[in-house]
Amino acid sequence: MYEVIPIGLVESPLIDPAAAPRQGDEGAPEAWLVFEERVAAGLGDVVPGAELLLLTWLDRADRDVLLVHPRDDERRPRTGVFSTRSADRPNPVGLHRIRVLAVEGLRIRVSGLEALDGTPVIDVKPVLGSPGER
Amino acid sequence: MYEVIPIGLVESPLIDPAAAPRQGDEGAPEAWLVFEERVAAGLGDVVPGAELLLLTWLDRADRDVLLVHPRDDERRPRTGVFSTRSADRPNPVGLHRIRVLAVEGLRIRVSGLEALDGTPVIDVKPVLGSPGER
Numbered sequence: 001m002y003e004v005i006p007i008g009l010v011e012s013p014l015i016d017p018a019a020a021p022r023q024g025d026e027g028a029p030e031a032w033l034v035f036e037e038r039v040a041a042g043l044g045d046v047v048p049g050a051e052l053l054l055l056t057w058l059d060r061a062d063r064d065v066l067l068v069h070p071r072d073d074e075r076r077p078r079t080g081v082f083s084t085r086s087a088d089r090p091n092p093v094g095l096h097r098i099r100v101l102a103v104e105g106l107r108i109r110v111s112g113l114e115a116l117d118g119t120p121v122i123d124v125k126p127v128l129g130s131p132g133e134r
Numbered sequence: 135m136y137e138v139i140p141i142g143l144v145e146s147p148l149i150d151p152a153a154a155p156r157q158g159d160e161g162a163p164e165a166w167l168v169f170e171e172r173v174a175a176g177l178g179d180v181v182p183g184a185e186l187l188l189l190t191w192l193d194r195a196d197r198d199v200l201l202v203h204p205r206d207d208e209r210r211p212r213t214g215v216f217s218t219r220s221a222d223r224p225n226p227v228g229l230h231r232i233r234v235l236a237v238e239g240l241r242i243r244v245s246g247l248e249a250l251d252g253t254p255v256i257d258v259k260p261v262l263g264s265p266g267e268r
Contacts, residue, residue: 002138002191002254004225023262039224042200045217052216055227057136066176082186082258083179090173091138091256093189093227120136122225124216128157 004057006120008035008106014116017060022071023085024096024112031113033121035106046100046108046124054096055123056115061092094119097127138191140254142169142240148250151194156205157219158230158246165247167255169240180234180242180258188230189257190249195226228253231261 012031014020021028033054035043046052065088067078081089094115102109146165148154155162167188169177180186199222201212215223228249236243 001140002193004136004138006135007224039200039216042214042216042223044201044214046214050217053229055225055229059136066173067178080176080178080180082173082176083184083260085259085262089176089257090141091189093257095187095189095229095259123223123227125219125229126217128219 004122006057006122007039008033008121010056010113010115010117010119010121012113012115012117014114017116020116021114024098024114026114028112028114030101030109030111031115033108033110035108035121037106040106043106043108046103048100048102050100051127052098052100053125053127054098054110054113054121055125056094056096057120057122058087058092058094058115059120060087060116062088063090063092065089093122138256140191140256141173142167142255144190144247144249144251144253144255146247146249146251148248151250154250155248158232158248160248162246162248164235164243164245165249167242167244169242169255171240174240177240177242180237182234182236184234185261186232186234187259187261188232188244188247188255189259190228190230191254191256192221192226192228192249193254194250195221195223197222197224197226199223227256
């Protein structure tokens with residue numbers, strides 16, 4: 001067992017899980033990522049325009065779920081969670097592809113984030129370029 | 135703070151961190167993912183040929199590191215970890231794009247995995263298709 005310690009939080013107009021888009025490219029709004037001071041040095045190279053992968057901890061997920069109807073559509077057969085993007089799963093890590101719009105100290109404005117307001121941020125990684133660009 | 139509970143382990147010929155490829159598309163070998171019985175129902179739709187995102191917990195990482203020389207190349211300036219794929223970072227979640235080669239019960243054979251032998255597996259997700267395919 002390992003401990004995940006959040007490094008920040010999502011600030012978003014998305015409050016209601018039922019009304020939130022299912023993926024970032026399905027009409028998700030702009031949002032702020034608000035980081036903790038202790039990780040500031042790690043953020044120094046994040047600049048507007050960067051394409052990043054944001055990892056969150058989906059703290060409202062049900063960790064006991066192993067089978068779901070994809071997209072909550074009961075006409076679709078129940079499917080193992082590891083073949084879906086369901087938030088409900090044993091370790092509910094959210095993976096979001098975002099673009100940085102602005103950086104204001106520990107606050108980073110991003111586009112296209114479907115995570116709910118208050119969702120803990122656990123990691124940020126660059127989208128990998130082709131092998132020659134690394 | 136949240137608890138990550140591994141759902142399986144990597145079995146790989148990669149033992150030595152210094153000799154491991156840095157990314158899965160840089161010559162990484164085939165490996166097995168060995169899952170725990172309690173998550174078997176969640177794996178039922180994973181089939182050979184599937185392209186998946188594997189999330190691991192990089193248990194040998196240094197969680198206090200915020201600045202690194204990318205790819206351990208000291209000629210490259212020190213860079214904030216959130217703009218690199220360094221394993222060393224506050225929450226060392228590894229993100230790996232893999233292809234399923236074979237499924238044998240709780241053992242799944244995959245290609246192109248740079249994670250070391252014994253690395254804990256924490257989640258598996260499908261690569262998202264275009265919006266119309268979801």
